[in-house]
Amino acid sequence: MWAYAGRRILYAVPIAIGVTVICFGLVFLAPGDPMVNLLPPDASPADAAYLRKLYGFDQPVPIQYAKWLLRAVTGDLGTSLQTGRPVISEVGRALSNTIVISLGAVLLAFSLAFVLGTAAGYYAGRPTDRALTAVSVVGVSVPNYWLGMVLIIVFSVQLGLLPATGMGSAGSDTFSLFNWEQVKYAILPVITLSMVPLGIIMRNTRAAIAEVLANDFVQTLRAKGLPETMVIRHAVRNAFPQVLAVMGLQFGYLVGGSILIETIFTWPGTGFLLSKAILTRDIPVLQGAILVLAMCFVATNLAVDLLQTAIDPRIRRA
């Protein structure tokens, strides 16, 4: 176990370094002098010269990268061109809000998908399975940004039940789970975000359960007269670690990919921050947020792998 964990962690290191290289390189994708992109439009030539030296734009690219990486590791991701605040604090505050709705969405998706997927896998090939599979295909096919709009139309515009956008009273951007007034704002984004993971987790659960049930030992269980509920329990226990891993990966995808949903609901998370930064061409924020989100994704993948190995001994032996 520990040897495997050590290897897996070592393997994540080059990936993490690669991610920093790409994030660093992103600035060079932006049209024009990367220097100009980092400066506010009204910067004086003296400011420009100062920044050029600070960022090392007068030096070769590998040295620029090393300098940038050193600063990034110490938490200095530059300053937002729009607000003038450090990028790291902007991203940090937004990240916690994104995690709130992503976690809510993935838990909602998992609890529904595991039950429905188990039913589909148990009745594989029969009408129940077909109907449930249709649900999962809809989940992965629906443009969730559109679904968000439809939910706003129904629940906010027509029924007036739930707030459409924002996060509680004006300008509020810290979330509290115990404040119903605030939780209300999270309901629609969470439902919208849960659609894709719902479809994917269901599909995986169905496949895993159907695969377990096709094993010989299941036939033995039935032959010795075990009730069907117990057979299903066997299948669930076997499929669970695999589905848990899928859930973890989906959580990672949501944290990194909630930009469209957060834009629709103006939820003050990293996605909304990114979309604002794109509109205003705030390159430092764009670069910093992408770096932090990609690192979160790498860390989530690593955690999922380690957790899965810890609860499923079969992986270690493989």
Next chain:
Amino acid sequence: MTDTALSPVFATAAPAARVRGYWGTVGRRLRYDYVTLFFLAVILLIVLAAIAAPLIAPFDPLKTSMAFRLKPIGFRDFRLGTDELGRDMLSRLIWGGRMSLLMGLVPVVVATTVGGTLGVIAGFVGGKLNMLIMRTMDIFYAFPSVLLAIAISGMMGGGMYNGLIALSMVFIPPLCRIAETATTQVRHLDFVEAARASGASSGSIILHHVVGNVLAPVLIYASSLISVSILLSAGLSFLGLGVEPPTPDWGLMLSTLRQAIYVQPLVCALPGAAIFITSLSFNLVSDGLRHAMDVRI
């Protein structure tokens, strides 16, 4: 005498002995898969409508009218209403199909070609080159696809071409991985060894023995990406990173109509419904093909 006695036996035995080829089996399975056939027809309809847009669209999709802004479905000749600039929604939806299909298909085709080629090379050559290619792909895997697409096109500053480049970049790593896995499996099989022993060059082995075995999983996976690509490209346009106004595009229409959901909710939901139907159809057809071709990825 014996001849005449034998021939009827032959005649009855012959049809039973006829073996259906792989594609025959696939075709037979598809013929009875009514769900796949139905959604294939839907896709054909959408594609035909997009191609024939100049002929069938009732109005000019770019013609604005201040007097007829945000009219409801069925208002006068505007069968699906008008948008925030008074343009006919039906015409814009038909024309928008062109852009949305293009943005959905081109990145997948580009990524299949580039990723597939890289994967076959990595799998066939192996060794250090494989390490280099596959580990580079792993790094791109460390980004959630939505984030990577937005990172690339956001930095490059939007526009249709940048969107196409960004989406192609997103799809190259998974296709490369699929092609590499399939190639590695084939590479050590006996018939490849036999071809090598008989003096075939690497190029001809790849062309005649490897590609045929790699194509099915790669194409099936690519077909499942079309729906993702349509969703993602519409998402990019929605964020203002894809197609630029006033070009009709479903994602962009959804984005500009967003402000009007309190006025004409049904009209505003139309472009999203178009994206949904298209993406659903591609998903189901891809699933049907995978099932018929019996490919496990």
